[in-house]
Each structure stands twice: as C-alpha cells, then as structure tokens.
Amino acid sequence: MSVQCGDTIRVHYTGKLTDGTQFDSSEGRDPLEFHVGSGMVIPGFDNGVIGMEIGETRVLEIPAKDAYGEKSEDMMVAIPREEFGPDFTANVGEQLMIQLGDGNQIPVTICQIDENTVTLDANPHLAGQDLIFTVTLVEVVVD
Structure with missing residues (x-):
C-alpha cells in the first residue's frame, strides 16, 4: 500500500539545513500525523511522501520555494x-x-x-533556506 494524496499518514522525520544543522526531529516523540495534500505540512514534504511504502525511508531535498518560501x-x-x-x-x-x-x-x-x-x-524562521528531511513512513491510517 503506497501513500496517495488524501491519505492520513504517520512519519518519523529529521529536518536539517544544507550545512547539516538539525532544526527539528520527531525522535523521542510520537510520529507526525498529517493528511497528505491538505497543506498541513510544507509543499515539498507533502509531495515527497507520495508513493512511499510502510517502513520506507526517503531523503527529501526541498528547495526554499517548496518549503517556507524565499525571504521577503x-x-x-x-x-x-x-x-x-x-x-x-x-x-x-x-x-x-x-x-x-x-x-x-x-x-x-x-x-x-x-x-x-x-x-x-516577520518572515518564517526557515524562509530562504533549502531543507533536507529524512522521512520514514510508519503507518497509513485506515479510517
């Protein structure tokens, strides 16, 4: 069962800047749960999980425009x-x-x-930054 737009999923993730600085992680917490395609997460993350299988890990390289946008x-x-x-x-x-x-x-x-x-x-803290997420699909939630 691969992730489709509209699915609710749970993932573990680590987010880093291109210089390797970690800015966020779900390590030690519950997995992040979100509805794919709903805009609950940044666009590059949302699109990057489509097609993943349970247990799969992907590295998502997300340009600033698909993350928090460019600084304005x-x-x-x-x-x-x-x-x-x-x-x-x-x-x-x-x-x-x-x-x-x-x-x-x-x-x-x-x-x-x-x-x-x-x-x-007032720009988002990570505006203008290219981001790298390592994402592992834990579960596709069945309603």
Missing part, C-alpha cells in the same frame, strides 16, 4: 522605538510575539535597533 522584504517592518515603551531592553536576534489587527499573534525577530526604530522580521 515586505515582511520587514521598522517600528518607532517609542512604541515599545521606555523599558524596552531586547536585543538583535531575539524573538517577540506581536499581535495583528485580527487578534492573531505571530513571532517576529528583531533584526536591527537604532535610536529611532526597531526593525522586525
């Missing part, structure tokens, strides 16, 4: 420093959560601080 300058925003209040003490590289107008919160990274502004990067 539109996702960089400079905010007047006074909006952070007088006690603002964060540093470049730190993450903050900001609230959007619709009430949702998103993580941002401080990428620059000067006398007048704090520049925030």
Whole structure:
C-alpha cells in the first residue's frame, strides 16, 4: 500500500539545513500525523511522501520555494522605538510575539535597533533556506 494524496499518514522525520544543522526531529516523540495534500505540512514534504511504502525511508531535498518560501522584504517592518515603551531592553536576534489587527499573534525577530526604530522580521524562521528531511513512513491510517 503506497501513500496517495488524501491519505492520513504517520512519519518519523529529521529536518536539517544544507550545512547539516538539525532544526527539528520527531525522535523521542510520537510520529507526525498529517493528511497528505491538505497543506498541513510544507509543499515539498507533502509531495515527497507520495508513493512511499510502510517502513520506507526517503531523503527529501526541498528547495526554499517548496518549503517556507524565499525571504521577503515586505515582511520587514521598522517600528518607532517609542512604541515599545521606555523599558524596552531586547536585543538583535531575539524573538517577540506581536499581535495583528485580527487578534492573531505571530513571532517576529528583531533584526536591527537604532535610536529611532526597531526593525522586525516577520518572515518564517526557515524562509530562504533549502531543507533536507529524512522521512520514514510508519503507518497509513485506515479510517
């Protein structure tokens, strides 16, 4: 039984950057369960598992465009420093959560601080990165 679009599957995985740095793994946890083709995972991962057999391991080399996308300058925003209040003490590289107008919160990274502004990067953490996943199919869930 090979994986088809629409199947619910469980996989173990390890995600690495092209320099070998591991950024995520299911090791020591339950397998990742998702519905293939539903957009629950990045497109390159979703497409990469199609046709896998139970017990099979694949290495998925996923370009940035099929992962979290390229970094976008539109996702960089400079905010007047006074909006952070007088006690603002964060540093470049730190993450903050900001609230959007619709009430949702998103993580941002401080990428620059000067006398007048704090520049925030709202790109996904792995945007612009090519990713490599080692994926083992554990189960195709039968409904």
